Amino acid sequence: MNRIDKTFQALRAEGKKALITYVVAGDPGLKQTVDLVLAKAQAGADIVELGIPFSDPLADGAVIQAAAQRSLNRGTTIDGVFDAVRGIRTQSQVPLVFLVYYNTVLAYGREAFLGECKETGVDGLIIPDLPYEEREEMVALMDESVHLITLVAPTSEQRIEKLVRDAKGFVYCISTLGITGGGAGFFSGLEAFLAKVKSQTETPIAVGFGITKKEQVKPLLPMVDGVIMGSKIVDVIHQSQGDSAELDAFVRSIKIEFE
């Protein structure tokens, strides 16, 4: 069974919700990425999103753009990221989800990319620029070993039903009108939006984009199966120059909200 499904099943059995955290692979370096992911998993992250840096990340705000640029400047390659996944897998079975822009997948070759995901132990893909209308060209090549995660936005409205119909792993609910890192604040109809998504699918739903403070977490938990924290974590990593202990402490401070 896919590690994402196993994790949500176990959490559900205990009546708990998932903490999903993000990290840009290769910032500050790929070696640190392995340590940072392991530190997060130990500190209580239930699922880890690993961003593969891309030159033109059009769904990302300033914090993640800058992290991706730093990573690229250090020469991070796709194969390097797969090697980091191998490194993580020798010590942890935490579910790993790539946040990857579609051109990265195309440049590597779709089959080859999926083959490597399967072999190294990547459980899911979030491809922000591959919407429902275009996803068949990936879905046709995929099986249960890697899930293509469905994104749903506040503007999706009447599309929600068809978007979540065959959702695998979890449904990624975008909490804001905007890009990662917030600034826009939550979309005003967030509660109704999450309730609507929840009512249309059996697949777990997680909410992300713009969640930067631990105070934001608790009110969201009753409405969702997981909360995603991205830019804030990337910022913590950057400010501490990739210090695992500081990240550990930060993740633990968030995790308390889930108890």
Place this chain on the structure above:
Amino acid sequence: MNKTKFGQFGGQYVPETIMNALHELEAAYRHYQNDPEFLEEYGYYLKQYVGRPSPLYFAEGLTKRLGGAKIYLKREDLNHTGAHKINNVMGQLLLAKRMGKTKVIAETGAGQHGVATATGAALLGMECTVFMGEEDIERQALNVFRMELLGAIVEPVNSGTKTLKDATNEAIRAWIHRVEDTFYVIGSVVGPAPYPEMVRDFQKVIGEEARKQLLEAEGCLPDAIIACVGGGSNAMGIFHAFMADEAVELIGVEGAGKGIETGLHAAAIAEGKVGVLHGMKTFLLQDQQGNITPAYSVSAGLDYPGIGPEHAALHEQQRANYVSVTDDEAIDALNALCLSDGILPALESAHAIAYVMKLAPTMSADQILVVNLSGRGDKDVHTIAAYKKGELQ
């Protein structure tokens, strides 16, 4: 709904947040593209405000100088604001108005599309924000000032290469954020569907006029149509009316910068690989990891690492032929046209002229070339002066 692609190219590779906005745009465009009232309004502004039809001028001097085919210039440089860009802007802004949008955003490289959008927005009383790379803001200070005079806000973009590619990323990000009340005016035949098709349709008047004008002047169709290609809107605009005329060769001229072999160029078809950027699948300049590599051309309007998806398809079907010329060749052509016919072309358009200078002498006097002179060169005089002094890197 399957009309989003040209062969394998195009599509809607954008974040979910703007999918509904694209569908709304598509529905509005389908509704108005054949609506007589809308077309009448659009036609009114093209005639009375833009100054259409633009002349198809027989370039006597250049023809004589090259001593081969007869050369006709489609004078888009004579349009209001100095280039073909305004044709598209008027179409999109009138559509935005019908859709009830009061705010518009645009990306710009050289500033021509930004100026055109600021102009149209001022005319129609809309709030306009233009995203422009910091690098381009420095290179095109005059156009920044023009946009501000026209009441637009110029938003500097300092991410990535700080040029058109990044301004486009930022405009898309802003659209994601403001999608509910904002219309995104894309300046070329690029981006997610329906933009490439819609922008082409708002530019196809160029080819329709040229075809009619040449038939009146010569009683026949040209042997070839030549246009420069950055994103490719002036080229699609003049190509479209000749698409079914198989005997008419369609030639797109990319910017070869300092030479293809130097890596400093903007020749996406010559050197690019198929990928996805700015919502479309097309040929892109990219490295092995799929990261987009910066394009270079002395002409800021050709300085784009991709090409419109319909061009990618025309290339694949071999209906159009894509060539490239260097900065040096373009500057020589610009000089030549100034002296032969008293016309200062934009650096972009000078690329098309440069290819004509290679092609025309190989042809006979009864053959005809039509060139899209897409813009005037007033905006480029500083760049040309710096280039001549050897100040440009």
